[in-house]
Amino acid sequence: MSTRSRNRKAASGSEWTRQPTSTPPFTLAQLRKAIPPHCFKRSLLKSSLYLAADLLAVALLYFASTFIDPAPIPTWTKYSLLWPLYWFFQGAVCTGIWVVAHECGHQAFSESQTINDTVGLILHSSLLVPYYSWKHSHRRHHSNTGSVEKDEVFVPNVREEVTDSVFEYDQLFIFRLVKLVTTLTLGWPLYLLFNVASRPYDRFTSHFDPWSPIFSKRERVEIAISDAALVGVLYGLGALARSFGWAWLIKSYVIPYLVVNHWLVMITLMQHTHPELPHYKGKDWDWLRGALATVDRNYGWLLNTLHHHIADTHVCHHLFSQMPHYHAEEATEAIKPLLKGYYKKDDRNVWVAMWDDWALCRYVAPDDPNEDGGALWYRK
Numbered sequence: 001m002s003t004r005s006r007n008r009k010a011a012s013g014s015e016w017t018r019q020p021t022s023t024p025p026f027t028l029a030q031l032r033k034a035i036p037p038h039c040f041k042r043s044l045l046k047s048s049l050y051l052a053a054d055l056l057a058v059a060l061l062y063f064a065s066t067f068i069d070p071a072p073i074p075t076w077t078k079y080s081l082l083w084p085l086y087w088f089f090q091g092a093v094c095t096g097i098w099v100v101a102h103e104c105g106h107q108a109f110s111e112s113q114t115i116n117d118t119v120g121l122i123l124h125s126s127l128l129v130p131y132y133s134w135k136h137s138h139r140r141h142h143s144n145t146g147s148v149e150k151d152e153v154f155v156p157n158v159r160e161e162v163t164d165s166v167f168e169y170d171q172l173f174i175f176r177l178v179k180l181v182t183t184l185t186l187g188w189p190l191y192l193l194f195n196v197a198s199r200p201y202d203r204f205t206s207h208f209d210p211w212s213p214i215f216s217k218r219e220r221v222e223i224a225i226s227d228a229a230l231v232g233v234l235y236g237l238g239a240l241a242r243s244f245g246w247a248w249l250i251k252s253y254v255i256p257y258l259v260v261n262h263w264l265v266m267i268t269l270m271q272h273t274h275p276e277l278p279h280y281k282g283k284d285w286d287w288l289r290g291a292l293a294t295v296d297r298n299y300g301w302l303l304n305t306l307h308h309h310i311a312d313t314h315v316c317h318h319l320f321s322q323m324p325h326y327h328a329e330e331a332t333e334a335i336k337p338l339l340k341g342y343y344k345k346d347d348r349n350v351w352v353a354m355w356d357d358w359a360l361c362r363y364v365a366p367d368d369p370n371e372d373g374g375a376l377w378y379r380k
Contacts, residue, residue: 041324
């Protein structure tokens with residue numbers, strides 16, 4: 001069967017090859033051994049050069065944008081073509097900066113934790129991300145991936161049995177569209193503010209609250225530091241708006257910021273939401289199978305490059321999160337022969353896949369509700 005035919009069938013949900021749920025015939029140590037040793041080297045120089053290239057691109061894009069409004073061309077051309085082009089590319093490049101900051105949280109930027117946290121705090125704060133807060137909750141996501149009780153992001157609804165035959169409003173086109181648009185636009189701030197789409201806690205939970213149950217006592221000071229850094233950035237943005245105007249701030253910063261939010265939500269959603277991926281609960285979960293319960297997605301050469309391959313090497317990232325992004329492609333190819341069926345990659349157009357998988361992955365349930373143990377699978 002051709003790839004095109006298989007993808008078309010997969011889009012309709014008629015053909016899926018589930019990831020194995022048995023104990024893998026390999027260990028993490030064996031996977032590590034298969035990867036060339038240099039892939040684990042964290043180079044401050046190389047990481048800094050990637051960051052410098054991103055920052056230069058941001059500066060050049062902003063410089064180019066200053067010629068848009070004075071240009072002697074129709075206003076509709078400016079706002080239907082030139083400004084959207086700026087927003088797209090600036091948002092994509094800034095997503096790459098977001099990825100670099102994310103690697104700082106994983107201690108993948110350099111060998112020095114002090115450098116990593118300093119660079120990460122500056123970069124993430126500039127994108128209105130609470131660095132330490134997200135660093136700690138994201139570490140817990142990596143520690144509990146695939147667990148419906150302990151994972152920290154895009155935890156699916158769990159049902160005891162399959163209810164596909166029961167009509168529900170969110171199966172309708174308009175409900176699916178509204179929920180998807182809401183997720184891609186408001187999902188990130190709702191997650192940070194109110195822990196939406198995460199695991200349940202027994203009291204109010206927010207990434208901005210040092211006493212939130214997400215964090216331990218020793219982490220509270222760092223949460224306060226993140227909050228203070230964000231206050232400083234917001235004050236700076238307000239000062240810029242007063243100097244250059246709110247319209248300038250919205251066009252130059254706010255809209256690209258929203259584009260960044262869109263990409264990071266979409267990337268995270270798409271890496272962990274797929275009809276072929278299992279979830280586990282209780283004693284059925286273990287770290288290795290949970291880490292493997294993710295899928296590599298292809299956003300095309302341009303976005304894969306600008307996003308530093310965070311989406312198309314995500315499986316490897318979950319296995320070895322301290323590995324720098326510039327070695328992830330080589331490492332992925334090295335472990336594929338060992339992973340075999342445990343490795344999942346989806347080359348469908350990501351927009352089509354997101355729409356289809358949003359319908360096919362409404363909740364998780366076991367194949368047999370009377371069976372003790374086993375995996376939970378996405379249902380439509």
